[in-house]
């Protein structure tokens with residue numbers, strides 16, 4: 610039954626894919642036509658029509674990086690440096706990482722700027738709408754097992770992570786850190802595979818998977834892990850990727866002392882079909898999308914077709930997992946012709962509910978407002 614519902618979503622894909630290409634979508638090798646936000650290197654957003662499968666294929670997955678992608682690392686020459694507060698500093702080969710027990714973690718990766726384009730007043734930065742998110746099956750050794758190869762010191766509270774990309778011009782090196790507690794979590798892995806094979810664009814040969822945390826923590830092309838006593842202070846930790854701990858009136862500047870590091874992501878749903886502004890003839894219209902909740906699982910998605918007066922439950926895809934999204938679907942029969950507003954609202958296993966108005970913040974992070982589109986239904990001639 611559910612499979613049939615989702616099949617209906619799939620069936621509208623080809624025509625809409627063409628419209629992405631026509632609307633300025635670009636073909637990058639290894640990708641279907643994507644929404645291009647930057648080139649050199651490309652920042653790519655997935656159009657709504659690609660969100661019809663629980664696992665996002667690599668060719669449909671969004672791409673984000675701050676610096677040019679590093680040259681492809683020769684797997685035979687690859688070395689992962691383990692240093693800092695460890696008893697046995699060392700360099701580990703890809704073969705050694707492959708020899709550790711391998712785990713598969715299905716998890717949703719979302720850029721913390723996904724939805725920035727919906728904030729009012731507008732904030733600078735890539736104006737992502739709904740498509741800087743994807744769900745993949747990641748596979749590799751646990752980060753805890755990798756760190757244990759070097760014997761981290763008990764006094765190490767954080768681990769610093771560096772990728773192979775290097776600073777360019779005004780943009781400093783992309784270096785992140787996270788608390789040891791999250792690094793040692795059994796679901797945190799150093800992925801060597803994404804849906805079976807790690808593509809260069811997504812971090813070959815090794816990228817962090819930090820389930821439930823925003824994409825910034827998911828460092829690609831990992832070359833160094835450094836247990837340390839304190840959080841790192843580089844640009845991408847501070848002032849980068851912080852949000853006000855005390856909510857600010859919209860449009861006001863950040864107060865640096867009140868900024869906090871982003872960790873677990875909020876509950877959220879997005880309407881991926883139909884496209885905002887579409888037109889239909891009277892009849893059944895498939896409405897669907899995705900919902901996810903950081904470190905929690907999705908309990909419920911509700912949809913409203915009357916501006917939020919009445920809500921109805923959407924059918925959900927069966928996998929109810931922490932860290933991974935659920936697809937949702939409603940077969941909608943409009944009551945009459947005219948313009949209709951469609952809203953979607955998710956609730957998670959911790960009881961968190963998607964808000965009407967997410968907290969405005971100067972960097973436009975963590976947008977999770979109740980999603981909203983409008984469609985026009987035309988009376989039959």
Ligand SMILES: Nc1nc2c(c(=O)[nH]1)N[C@H]1C(S)=C(S)[C@@H](COP(=O)(O)O)O[C@H]1N2
Pocket residue numbers: 670671672673674675676718719720721771772773774783810811812823824825826827828829830
């Ligand atoms: N080395 C490195 N890793 C990185 C980044 C980067 O610029 N350099 N960008 C991060 C950000 S902000 C996001 S949202 C994700 C995007 O992952 P993807 O390109 O595989 O979709 O990668 C993260 N990992």
Ligand SMILES: [Mo]
Pocket residue numbers: 673719720721722824825
């Ligand atoms: Mo991001």
